Amino acid sequence: MAKTLLFLPDISGFTEFVQTTEAQHSQHVIAELLEVMIESNTIGLELAEVEGDALFFFKEEMPSLEQLLAQIENTFTAFYSHLKLLEKNRVCPCMACTTAPQLQLKIIVHCGDVEFITVQNKRKPFGAEAIEAHRLMKNDVDSDNYILISDALANEIMLPAHYKSKLYDFQEGQNEYDNKIVKYLYSILDKDHLKLKPFATAQKISLDKSADITYEVELYCNAQEGIEWVSNYARRYEWAEGVDQFIYNEHEVTRLGTEHTCVINGKHLNFVTVTKNDASAASGLIYGEMTDGPPFVDKVYQFYTFQPINAQRSKLIVEVYLETKSIFKKVFKNFFIKDVFRKGIVKNIDNLSEKTKEIALEE
Structure with a gap:
């Protein structure tokens, strides 16, 4: 044998x-x-x-x-x-x-x-x-x-x-x-x-302008639980409206460079997880993502910053940057696109706040 x-x-x-x-x-x-x-x-x-x-x-x-x-x-x-x-x-x-x-x-x-x-x-x-x-x-x-x-x-x-x-x-x-x-x-x-294998450097975004959209809410959970609500795509179904499906690797922890797809009305928007160059521990916990899929916009950056209020509460600050290059897209962005994005952001983030409040009241 x-x-x-x-x-x-x-x-x-x-x-x-x-x-x-x-x-x-x-x-x-x-x-x-x-x-x-x-x-x-x-x-x-x-x-x-x-x-x-x-x-x-x-x-x-x-x-x-x-x-x-x-x-x-x-x-x-x-x-x-x-x-x-x-x-x-x-x-x-x-x-x-x-x-x-x-x-x-x-x-x-x-x-x-x-x-x-x-x-x-x-x-x-x-x-x-x-x-x-x-x-x-x-x-x-x-x-x-x-x-x-x-x-x-x-x-x-x-x-x-x-x-x-x-x-x-x-x-x-x-x-x-x-x-x-x-x-x-x-x-x-x-x-x-050991000669460790190289890996893709996480994309850090330098932003030299103010956010096109900024929105703040209070969450009835701590900052760590808050970032889990956003970075765990399985939980987004509970508060994000208008998305037919989230496609992602269910066996992977979200980190810089990971990708997921939002399917909205049959259209696939591909997102990659990013961070800001000026992100620091003092800013709070930050999750960011970028997509180049929406019409009339070249790129969209969304950053969620979670700042502790106390052991049970946190403040969520959402910043959205709409990047456009052509004059036509810039005009369209200022007169129409920003309002569309704002309505969607406000609706979903308010949903998230209410969801955390419901859970807090049940406990």
Whole structure:
């Protein structure tokens, strides 16, 4: 029987992260991280199962030492590159989004003569070696950011006991499981040595004029809850009138650069999340978006600023900038378009204020 490779990336800090942060956003963050690790697969690993905070891969063919170490580096790079993206382009102030960069990753790799079980037409590793691979996730390595390779696999791919490179510095370790000593090699990774993938820089808008429309209301919720009402597109159905559908990635946390589409009377308006160059913590919590879809206007920028009043109330300031280039569009904007936008903004933001008031009275 040919030996099978077992490859288990496991997100460190998952339990505490989920239990102490907002559930929906923590789930989205974890889902995104699992997806980018799945996409980092370059050696033909097969996904057996998603195990909450971990992935269980296998490959019925042994890679070379160089291939395996390259795959491990790819997975770590994808993971920490995405965390850096979440950190730099964050919009939401909730605990899940602010603490996500503190998550870490460990990868357990093992091999052996593996049996398989088929469940709902999907083959999964089964038996003693699969159990041992999972038990190796509980070990004495004093870190939450490392790679662990079982002795069985190290011997198979001829990994020296003290292999060292710019990224790896393997040490020997062992633990006892069910009265059996299992030896392994491990290397704590310094993520500063990873070449993180570049990502699109969030668009920051410089505005050298006053807003065409400004409107303020009081919300019967705190500023953090207020920004969730706006940046969580699923909640917009509860207060935004005139929109047939919001199209967005339901498994993604809204951040700078993310996109969504509003369908109004069959017309699709594509929005991207942006921020202002002058945005600062002193201004309050800010969410912004831009579209170039409306007729008679080249671009529309909408910024929602949430300023705390007290623990239960906040002030929402909405600013709308209508960008036009031609003389005809500028005239049309001043005599007609601004009024249309104002009516829609006032109606929807008043709806949002009333919605938060209804919820506050029920509590």
